[in-house]
Amino acid sequence: MPELPFPLEYAPAREATDIVQLAASYGLFIGGAFVAARSGESFMTVNPATEEPLASVAAAGDDDVDAAVGAARAAFPAWSALPARQRSKLLYRVARLLQDRAREFAVLETLDGGKPIKESRDVDVPLAAAHFFYYAGWADKLDYAFPGRQVRPLGVAAQVIPWNFPLLMAAWKLAPALATGNTVVLKPAETTPLSALLLADVLAEADLPPGVVNIVTGGPSTGAALVRHPGVDKVAFTGSTDVGKEIRRAVAGTGKALTLELGGKAANIVFEDAALDQAVEGVVNGIYFNQGHVCCAGSRLLVQEAVADAVIDKLKARLATLRVGDPLDKNTDLGAINSRAQLDKITSLVDAGVEEGATVYQPPCALPPRGYWFPPTVLTGVHPSHRVAQEEIFGPVLSVLTFRTPAEAVAKANNTRYGLSAGVWTEKASKVLWMSSRLRAGVVWANTYNRFDPASPFGGFKESGFGREGGVHGLAPYVRNA
Amino acid sequence: MSPVPVLAGQPPVAAPQAAAGWVRAGPVDAVGLEARAAALASRSLKRATKVAVLELAVRCMDLTTLEGSDTPGKVAQLCAKAARPDASDPSVPPVAAVCVYPQLVPVAVAALAGTGVKVASVAGTFPAGLGPSAARVEEVRFAVEQGADEIDIVLDRSSFLSGRYARAFDAIAECKDAAGRAHLKVILETGELGSYDQVRRASALAMAAGADFIKTSTGKVTPAATLPVALCMAEAIREHHAATGRAVGLKVAGGVRTAKQAWQYLVVVAETLDGGWAAPALFRIGASSLLNDVLLQLRKERTGAYASPDDVADA
Numbered sequence: 001m002p003e004l005p006f007p008l009e010y011a012p013a014r015e016a017t018d019i020v021q022l023a024a025s026y027g028l029f030i031g032g033a034f035v036a037a038r039s040g041e042s043f044m045t046v047n048p049a050t051e052e053p054l055a056s057v058a059a060a061g062d063d064d065v066d067a068a069v070g071a072a073r074a075a076f077p078a079w080s081a082l083p084a085r086q087r088s089k090l091l092y093r094v095a096r097l098l099q100d101r102a103r104e105f106a107v108l109e110t111l112d113g114g115k116p117i118k119e120s121r122d123v124d125v126p127l128a129a130a131h132f133f134y135y136a137g138w139a140d141k142l143d144y145a146f147p148g149r150q151v152r153p154l155g156v157a158a159q160v161i162p163w164n165f166p167l168l169m170a171a172w173k174l175a176p177a178l179a180t181g182n183t184v185v186l187k188p189a190e191t192t193p194l195s196a197l198l199l200a201d202v203l204a205e206a207d208l209p210p211g212v213v214n215i216v217t218g219g220p221s222t223g224a225a226l227v228r229h230p231g232v233d234k235v236a237f238t239g240s241t242d243v244g245k246e247i248r249r250a251v252a253g254t255g256k257a258l259t260l261e262l263g264g265k266a267a268n269i270v271f272e273d274a275a276l277d278q279a280v281e282g283v284v285n286g287i288y289f290n291q292g293h294v295c296c297a298g299s300r301l302l303v304q305e306a307v308a309d310a311v312i313d314k315l316k317a318r319l320a321t322l323r324v325g326d327p328l329d330k331n332t333d334l335g336a337i338n339s340r341a342q343l344d345k346i347t348s349l350v351d352a353g354v355e356e357g358a359t360v361y362q363p364p365c366a367l368p369p370r371g372y373w374f375p376p377t378v379l380t381g382v383h384p385s386h387r388v389a390q391e392e393i394f395g396p397v398l399s400v401l402t403f404r405t406p407a408e409a410v411a412k413a414n415n416t417r418y419g420l421s422a423g424v425w426t427e428k429a430s431k432v433l434w435m436s437s438r439l440r441a442g443v444v445w446a447n448t449y450n451r452f453d454p455a456s457p458f459g460g461f462k463e464s465g466f467g468r469e470g471g472v473h474g475l476a477p478y479v480r481n482a
Numbered sequence: 483m484s485p486v487p488v489l490a491g492q493p494p495v496a497a498p499q500a501a502a503g504w505v506r507a508g509p510v511d512a513v514g515l516e517a518r519a520a521a522l523a524s525r526s527l528k529r530a531t532k533v534a535v536l537e538l539a540v541r542c543m544d545l546t547t548l549e550g551s552d553t554p555g556k557v558a559q560l561c562a563k564a565a566r567p568d569a570s571d572p573s574v575p576p577v578a579a580v581c582v583y584p585q586l587v588p589v590a591v592a593a594l595a596g597t598g599v600k601v602a603s604v605a606g607t608f609p610a611g612l613g614p615s616a617a618r619v620e621e622v623r624f625a626v627e628q629g630a631d632e633i634d635i636v637l638d639r640s641s642f643l644s645g646r647y648a649r650a651f652d653a654i655a656e657c658k659d660a661a662g663r664a665h666l667k668v669i670l671e672t673g674e675l676g677s678y679d680q681v682r683r684a685s686a687l688a689m690a691a692g693a694d695f696i697k698t699s700t701g702k703v704t705p706a707a708t709l710p711v712a713l714c715m716a717e718a719i720r721e722h723h724a725a726t727g728r729a730v731g732l733k734v735a736g737g738v739r740t741a742k743q744a745w746q747y748l749v750v751v752a753e754t755l756d757g758g759w760a761a762p763a764l765f766r767i768g769a770s771s772l773l774n775d776v777l778l779q780l781r782k783e784r785t786g787a788y789a790s791p792d793d794v795a796d797a
Contacts, residue, residue: 008531008749008752008753009531010525010526010527010528010531011527011529011531012528013526013527013528118524122524273509274508274509274511275508275509275510275511275515277508277510277717278510278511278513278515278518279511279514281514281517281518313724321753330524330526331525331526427509447511447513447514448513448514
């Protein structure tokens with residue numbers, strides 16, 4: 001009789017990739033069709049789990065950006081004048097097509113970005129579809145979203161999105177912009193352009209009028225050209241705080257509307273009266289979900305001293321059961337780091353933490369020989385003055401700090417230049433309310449973490465940015481008074 | 483009897499108290515617990531893992547019949563099935579135990595002699611546990627005298643739900659004494675407890691009172707075993723083990739009918755407790771109709787083709 005190996009070694013359960021038909025090269029999606037880049041330049045996008053190239057993608061130059069903005073301008077009058085019911089119908093169609101092709105999108109997202117297939121399958125793609133459904137519902141009900149106001153769209157929106165949730169961020173940006181009657185030029189991240197290009201296919205299949213959504217791929221210079229383009233009325237950016245600051249300087253005085261969703265260094269606060277086993281699950285989900293490439297990741301665990309040892313022991317035991325490896329395997333919990341550059345950044349910050357006196361814990365886990373990998377990591381003995389307690393690591397690295405009283409927890413949680421999110425774990429509801437009214441964070445989760453819903457607004461305080469995405473609040477940045 | 487140390491929200495206790503069986507029974511967050519159980523249920527088991535887990539499920543099974551209509555003939559038939567589940571495939575191992583009412587224990591003992599399959603008996607005025615104290619203890623003693631290796635008793639929910647924890651504790655401890663060397667499984671009847679907090683608290687109480695196994699259900703109440711309940715009990719077992727060093731087993735019973743359910747429970751055990759728990763000594767599935775579904779799945783893995791339910795004999 002075969003002996004059962006423990007910890008349970010699951011036989012490979014690999015999602016098939018044949019549903020994705022990759023082209024050798026991709027052009028830019030401008031005016032409803034894929035066109036070659038006038039710049040003549042291109043770059044390779046690679047699978048971070050294998051370092052194998054997936055496809056060549058056009059790098060849009062200034063002329064290309066100009067063409068895309070021109071196409072969006074040209075499409076704006078007709079699109080914004082379309083009966084709202086019609087825009088609604090088209091957005092519903094996009095949502096349904098996303099659902100129809102969910103597996104294709106999930107596999108592609110995992111190939112290009114390195115995230116576990118169970119996350120792209122169960123989180124990214126369903127949520128992206130949900131955002132289109134949600135804003136499709138608002139498109140013909142704007143009078144109710146803005147009672148007493150007559151609103152009209154801003155015009156052309158330049159949207160620059162990050163590599164951590166490529167499709168989902170595209171949906172977050174596109175759905176409210178289109179629902180309110182704007183046209184868009186979208187720039188996906190350099191390391192993860194493919195799901196946005198597949199989305200272009202869906203938009204065309206849905207019969208969205210040409211030019212309403214244009215997609216320009218490229219690196220930082222493409223993004224800079226887009227946000228600086230004079231034909232743009234609104235800039236929406238999700239990404240790092242440093243780039244966000246640059247963008248804010250670039251649009252200052254131009255009259256362009258701006259929303260920024262930037263970095264975070266969220267505190268996940270565990271009180272001694274919490275349901276500790278579930279709190280540990282929430283902490284794990286808070287920092288290791290999507291390899292910690294999450295702007296609202298719970299990267300600082302603040303645990304009440306009375307239960308600190310118990311929580312850290314439970315956390316270490318739980319880490320040992322996390323399965324790191326092939327993102328296409330349905331049992332993988334932690335996938336690949338998105339890029340070499342990000343891996344280097346995580347490594348150097350963890351090294352800095354060790355130099356500052358933190359203790360590193362990493363469970364024994366075999367990492368694949370090729371690709372970009374970082375094991376789940378816990379840093380204990382971290383003090384608020386350490387870099388790893390202050391800077392966004394954007395990787396699977398948790399810094400553990402302790403506190404004694406609720407007031408101290410609030411002080412420590414707020415002692416950061418960011419303010420995107422926080423988590424509070426206690427069975428006492430009054431303590432949740434007391435904490436949430438004092439935490440300076442756009443989202444406070446109570447006894448859960450990293451829960452997203454299209455109806456719930458998301459955005460930051462302080463250097464985490466401004467403006468809200470999601471919910472009725474997410475419509476406001478895309479309209480002005482008529 | 484020691485007093486009962488299972489108030490929710492109690493902070494973790496110091497080592498000497500832990501050694502005496504004082505273990506924190508903290509609160510349970512239902513949303514988080516169910517989300518974790520659902521995540522574990524989505525594990526994808528293929529090929530060698532699937533075969534190994536299914537064979538383990540057979541080895542961990544308590545084949546059960548607990549009807550007023552049980553006869554020696556019915557029990558003998560069940561025992562034959564337990565000792566050799568698949569007549570066409572001798573590589574399929576025997577199950578862990580056969581579980582019957584006390585009067586039928588001698589039949590099972592005779593039928594299972596030499597097979598390695600254990601005999602389990604319910605006792606303690608199963609399934610309500612509300613008979614006279616002396617009768618409950620006497621029934622345990624009777625079953626052991628008749629040859630039962632394992633005794634399944636129920637938690638006194640009447641005392642537990644009315645906050646008379648010491649009484650519920652004592653009822654278990656008395657049976658533990660009466661059981662002697664026989665393994666004592668304590669059925670919490672989680673379907674009657676009303677919340678995961680209570681499941682966690684009852685688990686801590688039963689373990690502190692001496693249970694060798696804690697078990698979800700009698701099979702007489704709906705809902706019976708569910709994945710989140712099993713996870714909740716596994717977390718309590720983990721906590722008890724961390725505090726006292728004593729490894730208590732987990733038995734799920736009632737409503738486990740398919741091979742997929744069985745492997746989901748094994749995944750919960752394997753990923754929540756340490757690997758040593760995934761063995762008949764510390765994990766059991768109480769079931770009557772599950773065995774044949776597992777056999778059909780094993781055959782499918784071996785031959786590549788699905789067999790008809792009529793190709794495997796009923797118990």
